[in-house]
Amino acid sequence: MRTALAIGDAGGVGPELAAKLLAHPEMQGRDFVVIGDARLLEMGKTHAGVAFDLPVVAASEVARGLPAGRVMVDLANCGPEAITKGSSNPAAGAASLQNFAAALRLAQAGIADAAMFTPFNKHSMRLARPDYVDEIGFIDRVLGATRSGREFNVLEEVWNARVTSHIPLRKVADTLSVERILASIKLTHEVMEGAGKPNPRIGVAALNPHAGDGRNFGEEDDDIIEPAVRAAAAEGLAVKGPIPSDTVFVRAIRGEFDAVLTMYHDQGQIAMKLMGFDRGVTLIAGYGFPICTPAHGTAYDIAGQGKADLGATLAAARLAESLAKLNPPRGASVALGADWATGAVETETALAD
Structure with a gap:
């Protein structure tokens, strides 16, 4: 090796x-x-x-x-x-x-x-x-x-995957789609199983405050994230969401989820680095x-x-x-x-x- x-x-x-x-x-x-x-x-x-x-x-x-x-x-x-x-x-x-x-x-x-x-x-x-x-x-x-x-950002207690990464925050909502989120859920499942974590439990973070609060704070959670989660669950994946992003990591470190899928870079990075910057x-x-x-x-x-x-x-x-x-x-x-x-x-x- x-x-x-x-x-x-x-x-x-x-x-x-x-x-x-x-x-x-x-x-x-x-x-x-x-x-x-x-x-x-x-x-x-x-x-x-x-x-x-x-x-x-x-x-x-x-x-x-x-x-x-x-x-x-x-x-x-x-x-x-x-x-x-x-x-x-x-x-x-x-x-x-x-x-x-x-x-x-x-x-x-x-x-x-x-x-x-x-x-x-x-x-x-x-x-x-x-x-x-x-x-x-x-x-x-x-x-x-x-x-x-x-x-993926990895700590012993929880993994973090993201749907979007190095793009401006103003572009995140327009980049999200049911297909992209579903593909990210499936890849998270695949990678974690390959890491020896069978049937990983994945919590999917909402985009908007309070997961949109019944469309009061945006429609992405109801129209994009929730259908992707439902489709993944129908395929047998252990997934829940959208979950308000201010509580999803709390639930994860208490043992409910093995991984959190976030919608953008800092939504997960801030939580992960607070929990384990040096790990x-x-x-x-x-x-x-x-x-x-x-x-x-x-x-x-x-x-x-x-x-x-x-x-x-x-x-x-x-x-x-x-x-x-x-x-x-x-x-x-x-x-x-x-x-x-x-x-x-070659040129990127x-x-x-």
Whole structure:
């Protein structure tokens, strides 16, 4: 079992968290392919106050096979002198994108069983690639996916899935449809069953205050969300809703639901981060292998100070490994091309999210 670990934004705590993860006692004996600039990992080790050795290979050597155990694939794409700690930077953004694409391709090729990354900074990534939308759009292009995946936020006590994600709040209501919500309920059910949670109980959050209050505060809950929930229940899924969003998470953490499906990004993120900021994991599912990252950001305010909390990164590594064991790859792997680590990713288009 091997995880491809992409080093995240070098202006933040990405290198430090990668170093802390690799040095953690629980991670000893677990195989990683670490992807990024070897100089940044050394910087991360210094910030973290840890020491360990990794065999280092160039990207050109990977197609011929990697040594067993842990290894660093040195892309030599961003030295410490190219970044400024605590701020966005196009060099850091470009390296993050290249590291992420390389990790995805290693998993797609079957060389790794799961992919994970320490936190990215979207502003840095857009400085390097102005068409960058979000991780899902980028993954779609790198892998040539025929179906977009979805983000889940994961705590031990509850999961959170969303119908829409990285779009302006003013567009959310117009984006919702019975078909889209039903598909999101089904995907939540599918992913949670694949994570070893049979027949998961899903609470579906309302969009409007008091679930619309009998159409006093909008019609979406009655005309869109409720029919989608009814259709999912008719297919045998354990689903309830729409439930007012100010109580649905209370009911979940009291044990009524295994997952909450929210209508937009912050409707779930606020609750999840309040419950477990230092434990939360973002899981990107739907691509044939798990992709995990800590749910928090790059923490520019403490970059280079050795203060980054490892909790969420450690949880991400655990989840990636456990999901990969539960769902071994099926079918043929995609062969690595000669430019597997440097090949261009086609221009993104905004997702209909």
